[in-house]
Amino acid sequence: xxxxxxELNAGHQLPRSYLKEFRVDQCPLFVQHKCTQHKPFTxxxxxxxxxxxxxxxxxxxxxxxxYSPDVYxxxxxxxxxxxxxxxxxxxxxxxxxxxVLEKDTEKRMVGPIRTAVxxxxxxxxxKRVQCRWSxxxxxxxxxxxxxxxxxxxxxxxxxxxxxxxxxxxxxCVYDTDARGNCVKNGPHCAFAHGLHDLxxxxxxxxxxxxxxxxxxxTASGPEENGGPNSxxxxxxxxxxxxxxxxxxxxxxxxxxxxxxxxxxxxxQGYACPQYHNSRDKRRSPKRHKYRSxxxxxxxxxxxxGDPANCDNGDNCSYCHTRTEQQFHPE
Numbered sequence: 001x002x003x004x005x006x007e008l009n010a011g012h013q014l015p016r017s018y019l020k021e022f023r024v025d026q027c028p029l030f031v032q033h034k035c036t037q038h039k040p041f042t043x044x045x046x047x048x049x050x051x052x053x054x055x056x057x058x059x060x061x062x063x064x065x066x067y068s069p070d071v072y073x074x075x076x077x078x079x080x081x082x083x084x085x086x087x088x089x090x091x092x093x094x095x096x097x098x099x100v101l102e103k104d105t106e107k108r109m110v111g112p113i114r115t116a117v118x119x120x121x122x123x124x125x126x127k128r129v130q131c132r133w134s135x136x137x138x139x140x141x142x143x144x145x146x147x148x149x150x151x152x153x154x155x156x157x158x159x160x161x162x163x164x165x166x167x168x169x170x171x172c173v174y175d176t177d178a179r180g181n182c183v184k185n186g187p188h189c190a191f192a193h194g195l196h197d198l199x200x201x202x203x204x205x206x207x208x209x210x211x212x213x214x215x216x217x218t219a220s221g222p223e224e225n226g227g228p229n230s231x232x233x234x235x236x237x238x239x240x241x242x243x244x245x246x247x248x249x250x251x252x253x254x255x256x257x258x259x260x261x262x263x264x265x266x267x268q269g270y271a272c273p274q275y276h277n278s279r280d281k282r283r284s285p286k287r288h289k290y291r292s293x294x295x296x297x298x299x300x301x302x303x304x305g306d307p308a309n310c311d312n313g314d315n316c317s318y319c320h321t322r323t324e325q326q327f328h329p330e
Contacts, residue, residue, distance in 0.1 A: 018162060018167065018188070019055075019056065019162060019164060019167055020055055021044070021055075022044060022053065022158070022162050022188065023044070023045060023046045023051055023052060023053040023154075023158050023162075024045075024046075024052070024053055024054070024055050025045050025046070026045060026046055026047070026052070027043050027044075027045035027046065027047055030043070030045075030047045035047070042186055042187060042188070044188070048081065048155075049080060049081030049082065050077075050078055050079060050080065050081030050154060050155050051081070051154060051155045051156070051158070052081055052154065053154055053158045053159050053162060054066070054067060054152070054159060056069070056159075056162075056163045056164045056165075057164075058164060058202055058204065062205060063204055063205030063208065064204050064205060065163075065164070065165075065204055066147075066149070067148065067149050067150060067151060067152075067159070068149060068150050068151050069151065069160060069163040069164070069165035069166060070151065070160075070165075071150050071151060072150060072151045072152075072153055073085065073148055073150035073151060073152055073153075074150075075148075076148070076150075076152045076153060078153050078154075078155075081152075081154070083148045083152060085147065085148035085150075086147045086148060151163075161190035162190055164201070164202035165201050165202060165203070165204075166190070166201065167190055167199070168190065168191065168192045168197060168198060168199045169192070169198070169199060169200070169201045170191050170192065171191060171192050171193075171198070172184075172185070172189055172191035172192060172193050173191075174189075175302075175304075175322050175326075176193050177302075180193075193326070194326055194327070195247055195250060195251070195327065250327070251285065251327060251329055252284060252285070252286050253273070253284070254273055254282060254323075254327055255273065255274065255275045255280060255281060255282035255323045255327070256275075256281075256282055256283070256284040257274050257275070258274055258275060258276075259272050259274035259275065259276050260274070275323075278306065278307050278308065278321075279304065279306065279307065279321055280321065280323060281307070281320075281321060281323070282321060282323040282324045282327060283314055283320070283324060285328065285329050288314055288315075289317065290316060290317050290318055290319060290320075290324070291317055291318055291319070291328075291330075292319060292325055292328040292330045293318050293319060294318060294319050294325060295307075295310050295316055295318035295319060295320055296318070297309050297310040297311070298310055298318075298319075298320050298321075299319075304321060304322050307320035307321060
């Protein structure tokens with residue numbers, strides 16, 4: 001049977017479905033030449049091997065990811081989608097299994113056995129059972145450790161965009177159409193469209209320690225690879241400053257102040273929480289009272305025009321930019 005595709009109106013369950021299932025399984029309809037989402041390619045599942053994405057997993061055992069969200073593999077073939085280091089589809093499943101088994105072996109696996117064994121043969125036999133399960137867990141861990149632990153540059157860079165570290169942690173700079181799909185990235189946009197769509201990034205153990213020590217978590221990939229990759233430019237301060245994790249603070253301050261960096265030198269681009277031009281600007285709803293309805297003098301059809309087209313300026317009671325409408329308190 002074809003793997004389940006999450007509905008677009010699935011609400012808060014949708015991000016989890018994308019993290020676990022998006023482009024992880026092959027489309028069975030494509031094999032039968034029946035998939036209608038091949039051209040343009042909008043299928044939830046992969047059609048060719050270089051589109052296949054591994055499911056990202058953070059191990060409970062040591063707090064590491066099964067593959068890096070930043071450091072790209074140098075052996076991965078972007079054309080064939082094959083990595084000589086190994087990247088079998090069972091890797092993520094085994095990684096979860098071993099993580100749970102090693103962290104809580106006695107509770108999950110030995111617990112039910114312990115009671116029965118202890119009654120019959122005493123504490124010594126129980127310890128032998130526990131050691132046997134621990135040995136099997138370590139054997140599984142050694143087996144999957146041979147799989148590639150680096151990022152694969154798949155088609156559309158899906159392994160990085162849909163990683164636990166980055167998926168839906170930044171605001172999309174593009175609008176949505178009448179169906180709620182991103183006008184640029186389509187129904188599978190990896191960026192958030194509104195505060196309700198934002199999720200907090202998942203950090204590994206090292207990044208969490210950096211947070212506790214007061215240092216902002218930083219990716220190790222750009223330095224190790226000799227330069228920034230394409231998605232580094234799309235990072236934004238929403239992940240670095242704790243104030244931006246507060247919904248009320250975001251509604252009051254997002255895009256209400258000009259960016260302090262020189263023009264064209266802000267690495268965050270449109271993902272910057274400050275505005276770069278008049279079309280990116282947002283009037284603070286705390287100081288200005290306006291509805292979530294677009295101003296007819298600014299937006300005609302599906303296109304947002306220049307806010308200067310409205311003679312009322314900041315005193316207008318309607319939205320002047322997509323940002324004002326998208327982040328309106330209503």
